[in-house]
Amino acid sequence: MTDEEPGKLEALRQEVRAWLKENLPEGWGSPGYVAPERGSKEAHDLGKAWQKKVYDAGYTGFGIPTEYGGIERSRAEVAVIRDEMQRTGTPPPAGSLGPMIVIPTLLRYGNEEQKKRFIPKILSAEESWCECFSEPDAGSDLANIQKTGVRDGDEWVVNGQSVWTSGSKFADWGVVPVKTDPNAPRHRNLSYFVFDCTSPGFEVRPLKQMTGDAEFSETFFDNVRIPHANMIGEEGQGWYVAMATLEAERGGGIQFVAPSRRIEPTTLGGVDIYVELAKNTKRRGKTVWDDPIFRQRIAQFAIENEAMRHSRERMRVKAIKRQLTGNEQSIGSIFSREKNQRQANMVAEIMGANIQFMRGDPRALDDGSWTYTFLRTRGNTIETGTTEVLRGIIAERMLGLPRSRQ
């Protein structure tokens, strides 16, 4: 139960609250606060600095062994910290890919030296990471990776191209699966590396997406030399290591989820912002909230968000009982990403003509971030594997249906 020592937890709550007041950027949460432009170097640096502060204060790094820089907290304490951070909101941490996907991958497949070398600096945000997975001809069909790696002494010489590389613009390190055995069959021909982004021959070209931002890049490997010591897992095991990364990415890190708590009376289902939006938007003399169709749609999202919260808890309990295979993450991944998209569609329909205002137009609510989200969510059902690929995983691996292709 979460309230084993209510006095201690309340003290922690006050501590976090005071810490946030002290440490959040000047003017945070006030109408006058202007965040650095999304995707800019300033935003990246702010996120990095913020993550470091949070780590130094002991408010992140839970569930990671202390020998790799993890921080021990009870589930109740973690919940209190999460609650307080959610209450004020915080700058987005830079390089969330490190904690989200690289740490779980290293914990599962890395050797002791690799774990000690990389994990602490991910937690403290001293090093941020990019993920070089998709290629022009290997998106949903990730096993079709064409990047080649040729052994040369203690190094591998890597050539090829990635696309949709996330986090690459300012990353210090990257993860990349490479074809190291052209003669081996699919799923046995890849090896998985971590590499230094300052390596000669590694080039990043920003890739502009439909939001107008360049959050992703195309990356090029021209005789990039990666030490053999940077191989994660065994030679030829790269596909499985890559799957561990994707599982972590799709699951959003089940191990980091806060424990269940009573519904906060002010934030039922986390849709209070949509209620506020609907109550402040008028259509032909009536508020959108008075339209039963929108009321039902907003209520539906409250229901779905609560359902997701309880499902995550169910999965956590199953994980403890070792009843999970990893394929279950596809369920949450499909549902949450499609939900984000439907939610953004609803917002666009609530806002009507005003959804058109982008960042920079003085009429744009929240400087266009709603419009940005509306556009950005188009990618949600594609990145980390299209939701169609994940439906195939559920069908084949959970339901045991016959393979749909040869």
Next chain:
Amino acid sequence: MAIEYGLNEEQEMLKTMARDFLANECPMTHVRELMEDDTGFDPELWKKMAEVGWLGLVFPEEYGGSGMNFRDLTILLEEMGRAVLPGPFVSTSLLVGIPILAYGTEEQKNEILPKIASGEAVCTLAALEEDGDWWADSINIRADYRGGHYVINGTKLFVPDAKVADYMLIVARTKRTENPEEGITLFLLDTKEVYGTMSTLLKTMDETRKQYEVVFLNVPISAENILGELHQGWPIMKQIALNTTAALCAEMVGAGEKVLEMTVDYLKERIAFGVPIGSFQALQHRASDLVIGLEYSRSLMEWAAETIKEGDPDAATAVAMAKSFCGDTCKKVVAEGIQMHGGIGFTWDHDMHLYFKRVWTDDNAFGDSNYHRELIAKKLDEIHQLAGGGRWKITSGRMIPMG
């Protein structure tokens, strides 16, 4: 409140036992026999359910019960949903037994609960009337105080298991005021002791669960037979609805999961165009969507059951969310089950339609998905008001958190 997701060891045992019991004692062949019967009631089966402790599952031992909790009860309901079990279990346990335990006088409890637990007494609730609408305004059947007792006149509709009920809980109007929720009283009628009631079987869609029209003609009933307080029956009805709704969610999820299993088996077996149809992506993706829907249905259903078990103040919200989502999802699951079975799934002889009808009937009981979603919308409104117009405010072109 600590929510216990998944099942503990005892609950796993209960589930396994229930599944075996129903497979042996009430296989589909027997379900179909009971569909043909006017009462849908099998006294032998009922006796066996009493022997394994199901009929008084949540009653304390002093009333002949098994002393288990509400979550345990929903595990049985899931299994009953899988088996499309006919008969008066929901009527007896949820619509009458649990309310007597919660609101009955010591006398009422001592008289009726041990009989329910031992299988001697079947019970039901007569609530809905002509319009079949679940709200206080529709309660028009009258109980007038005349010559030292109440006299009930009027017609109830959609009364489950009326023909075999030994006790009938009647929702009647004892006073008409501005507020329709005022002046409703619950009467507990011993059907063997009175004359003047007439039950007629309704020809309804779900033939595994029989429903009746019950006409009351000058039925006398004493004030001692009131459950709870005079004129104050509606809050009890709301609690009955809450408990039963949570139980029906469990039944729908059980039915939905069974339909998914049957459908997946069929997708593997059925050959068309020379291959198992389960290798077609169009069908794989539809089947996957059902897995997704059922995962979230189960999550909300388990939460709802836990809140009722704990008497948690979130129960009303949890149950409304669960009913809305489980209803929508399970209605989709049973429809997709038929579709993916193709022609065979549309036949009378195939069991798909039994699940389809059970789920639609359950969804309708005590308010359907849309009704419960509206309850959540009302709750959101309330929260917005409480928080002084909301936790977020749109000010100078920004949505900012307050406080």
